[in-house]
Amino acid sequence: MTILSAATSLHVRLFGWLEHQLEPWFLGLSARLIFSSVLLFYFLNSALTKVGDGPLGLFSPSIGAYAQIVPPVAEAAGYDTSQIAFLPWGVIVLAGTLAEFILPILILIGLATRLAAIAFIGFIAVMTFVDIQFHGVEAETIGHLFDNVHNSAILDQRLLWLMPLLLLIIKGPGTLSVDHFLARWRRPETG
Template structure:
């Protein structure tokens, strides 16, 4: 009986070891980037577009809608007049949030500065969650809780799932099918 268990364990280790060696250089990073991007890139790009100010440089002068979404009590206190809101810190926070919604999903998608972009996106999600809970006064059912029977709370359950591919990208990197890998190879060949 022990021989059968040892043989089965050995076969298991060889088979899955071979699969792991074949997939290791490219699969996890690529799949994490594509899963994150297919679920959230368009969502965040659309959200960022609602924050643009007027004209071709609207990305750098967010609209009052951006302030209302990111720092609602500040926008309300200013009577929804952007000119009445101090750049430091509120304007800077709104500008950074708007730029992050545009830039970070694209960096993750193409695999450029992937680990930093994923880390920055985790910070963005944390700030977004704080704003949703404290400034938009969402209810407990929207926030959710860990290890409950409800599997689809809009904040805790969904955002924990958003974090998984980002954590994978931070720890494993984007894989060889990424701009990061191409740059590493190119810079490595330049130094020779």
């Protein structure tokens, strides 16, 4: 056996063993925890800026919610929510506000994870469109692919946000998730 084939064999065995040990739980858990550690409070705090007054404020978004999510509509209505049509604008703002509360928590606990990750990618796409189209961010903030700048607030950061979500869609949330426990509860092991 040559040195190269011995090294290749060792490499295959070592990383095959590592993959076998970590596959069921590590990737899903780490993707959920990394995404949540970076973005859970970012989105929850953002959602809190959108709720109306009182105990049902979650279902009555503030003018701040309209200004953040559909700025031209809020401006056209003179920042008076009573002048904004519920269909479609109120529904859009309510859905966006609820999504900021619900989706990060679903990702963290691993419940309906694949659907939550798909919805979150859609949310990030809409958020990016609104930021670029209506909030007047400059080209430097938007960024470019394969450029020399590594910290644009839109393209660079949000592409990194997408990676754990894509991993969750493809690989699932892992065995340490509510999804896994619910699946086991629905299908008790026979043996």
